[in-house]
Amino acid sequence: MKVVLADYGAGNMRSVCSALVRAGAEPVVTTDPAEVADAPLVVVAGVGHVAQAAAGLGPLADVLRERVAAGRPVLGICVGLQLLFGESEEGGEGLGLLGGGVRRLTARTVPHMGWNELACARQSRILDGLDGADVYFAHSYAVQPDDDELVVGWVDHGGSIVAAIENGALAGVQFHPERSGAAGARLLENVLQWSRSA
């Protein structure tokens, strides 16, 4: 299936595209609002800052809002997850599609860097089969939803951090599935399945 990556100018979509190809999808990177509006699944991926990402999206921000309002699937990866929320302690604001903000991690060592174990909060489509799996994290900020019910997976780094959320047609992961070996591949396969029925 076709998967559209919303390009906000952060550059590195290559690894995510390759991982999506391995998962059986046909990824397309675009800045075209029509393409983002029509895609069966949109992925917002990348690194950097929430504020830059939000600014870089430009007209795509509204298209993403419309998609979410219409219940059409969107997956955020890393900063793409943080972008779904509101105010960030890093400065700036996300899209505010979900209630809550983005907070700096309080662990002894930040960034949270490396492989860490997922703890599923509840049954979910996107983390199916991944309870206890090791996945790769590389971040200094994490989302803090107003409603913990959104959270489908936690990870421990100086306390519980949100690793994954799922809410209707919106999903997001703080870790990097494209850099998380077999567990990351499973996540992307799960997301493709979820998006077909979300």
Place this chain on the structure above:
Amino acid sequence: MVKKRLIPCLDVTGGRVVKGVRFETLRDVGDPVELAQRYSDVGADELVFLDITATVDGRGPTLELVERAADRLTIPFTVGGGISCLEDARSLLRAGADKVAVNRAAFDDPALLTELAAEFGAQAVVCAIDSRGGRVVTHGGRTERDADSVAWAREAVARGAGELLVTSIDADGTREGYDLELTAAMAEAVDVPVIASGGAGEARHLAEAFAAGAEAALVASIVHERPERVQELKAELREAGWNVRI
């Protein structure tokens, strides 16, 4: 809890692996991406490609290597060696590197770390520090700089580095263990992950580095001879009670 990492380092030049690697079962024994894949298969947590002649040869072959690595690998990788400016780093990260390791250019102009962190996030910015007798050295250890290694580490982190790759030139190549005094001083001084480098000979050495506060250990010659060693090292570490990914 985040797991302790084992990170093989591959020296490359002109897009090829240049030293210490003999994998008989690989068709192309010098291809970094094939070697990297092999390391990934045996449980390496992450990889470093060190471009040892980048400033001499130009970066074309390395960029091509990074693109292929980004397409094929499913573990993160850092690219270092000869990165002299924001543009160098940007081209490597755009090509698919997860992180860049900056050494001399950061020491000469620490603002580079700030610029990189602002554009790509601190998690993509590794500051590589080579140390001899507690003092900073550059140019592969040939040039002594008038600076205390730990003081420079503190500044590098304050400027934006999200991780430190600390190589003890004293211990490098000895296989007698990491420089634990340096590793401990670094881990104590900063709040970002520290990767210990230089001196690994056996699993016990990695355990000592972790005990000294390193979050990750770089390995080179001891795994180059036989990549399966990665799996064995991790099994031994696990056996000894260390939280490593199997």
